[in-house]
Amino acid sequence: MNFNFLSPVPDTVLAHNQLLAPLSLGRKIKIHTEQDGIPDLENINIVILGVLENRNDVNYIGEDFNLNEIRKSLYSLFPGSWSTNIADLGDIQKGESIEDTYFALKETLSILIPKRIIPIIIGGSQDLTYANYRAYDSLMPMVNVVNVDRAFDLGDSSKPIKNNSFVGKIIIDQPYNLFNYATVGYQTYFNSQEEIDLMERLHFESYRLGEVSNDITLVEPVMRDANIVSIDLGVLKAAEVSLRQKVSPNGLDGKEICAVSRYAGISNKVSSFGIYEYKPSTDDEITSMLISQMVWYFIEGVNCRVQDDNFADDKSHQKFITLADSHELIFYKSVKTGRWWIEIPFLSNVNNKLKKHTLLPCTHQDYLDACNDKIPDRWFKAYYKNSV
Known part of the structure; x- marks a missing residue:
């Protein structure tokens, strides 16, 4: 398998991993290292994949980032009673151009998804969801996307793609594979009336933050029908995350976003899961731990999948x-x-x-x-x- 685009997990993370308890997650999974290369994916069900691309963030000012703190937090957790095998494939670095990064992500996913390996993508800007969606072009005729976000991200599709307008590109770019698009946890004041009206005209689904907080089980049927789930960390309330991650005093709390992640995992259809808009800061521990717990609950959900959709019987x-x-x-x-x-x-x-x-x-x-x-x-x- 051609995974030329992947760089190994950094040595600092691996050194930290060696100090963890023998039963922790980091000691139980296969890891892409400089020394051993990419692990054999035979019998692997889930992979963790970092994408270090954030240049299409509307607020991008040239800063780089890494996922080291997230990996340290994730590796330190203990796995549940899981039957799935997990690998960490390392990171896709920024390409020469943003299109190069998109291409690398699309190519990597188009190898993994047909093998029934579920990628958990942890990335910079949420426009990477567009590359994730394009990986399905040759895999299935119609795709359902769920975006857990405070905003619809429709944007102005006549302008170049950004992290707040990638859904507009998904809708208008050929080939037209999008069947349903649903936004979970949106907040009305972050969306123009034109965008709200457009969602209605296109018969797309949207669930307000208040609805979701009142009854989190609303999310389950939406996730059951999704192929791609994309989470923007800006959907979280400011009290739940560290300094640079704060967006709004209102949003989903930690418990709710973990429940959403678990519903995504339980869905028999979800074949790729992404967490985006990560912005590390000096007081980063709380965000990296919350992302790790979201990943943990998604994996927990995958382990609880039940084939109950055989309607022939x-x-x-x-x-x-x-x-x-x-x-x-x-x-x-x-x-x-x-x-x-x-x-x-x-x-x-x-x-x-x-x-x-x-x-x-x-x-x-x-x-x-x-x-x-x-x-x-x-x-x-x-x-x-x-x-x-």
Whole structure:
């Protein structure tokens, strides 16, 4: 396998790792070192991949950064009762140009994802999500992206890509592979009314910070349908992070972002997971530990994955049919996990993208609402997106 773009984990981190308890995570995983090279990825399920690119940050002023503190924190944690094998592949350094870094990330991911190895990308600016998305061009016809962020990042797609406008590029650049885009934890005052209206017109999903904080389980069905999950650390409230990482007094707290990460891990569809906008500072310990715990919970989630989406087997599901607002809605509930889905009908008179009955993850509450003649929002958006 050609991983020419990867540089090894620095010796200072490896020296620190040698001092850790024998049962800690850092002593249990395979690590890309200068001495031993890239580890054999046979039987590896999850890899950690740093990308040291931040030049498309709108606030970039020439500063470099590294992930040493994150690795030290992560290695010091103890693994759960996990059956997955993990490797740290080291870092993709800044390329000559930003496009070079994008290319290196895209090429690396297009090797890992078909092998069913889940990359956990820890990076600089969130525009790297664009390169992550492009890695799927040859892998699947339609991609669902979830962005955990205070802002939609649609931006002005006619201008060069930045960390606050990469979603606009994903939408307008060919090939058009984006089926659904959802933002979790957005705060209205960080988004222009034009962007909010555009999200509505495109039938994309958005969940406000208040909704998510009130009921964190809202995130689970959204994650169950995602292929790519991208987290902007700016979604965190200032009290949870160190000095340079502070963005807003309001945001998700540490417990909530770990729950979100675990939901991403539990999803059978999520095949790449990224944490972006890391900005080290002298009082960095708290941010690096929180990122490490997010990574830990994502891995924990992957270890708790249950194959409950085999709808060919009638015994594995209960089927419920209800009428809401003159639409016949069909729900399925997994006998194994209790998770719910709703059917989006195939519209034969339009050239729709999916060509089959599509089952959309939903909540038990969506079924209860449908019984009370209220159609779930997610169904409406998917139905109309399916018909354009």
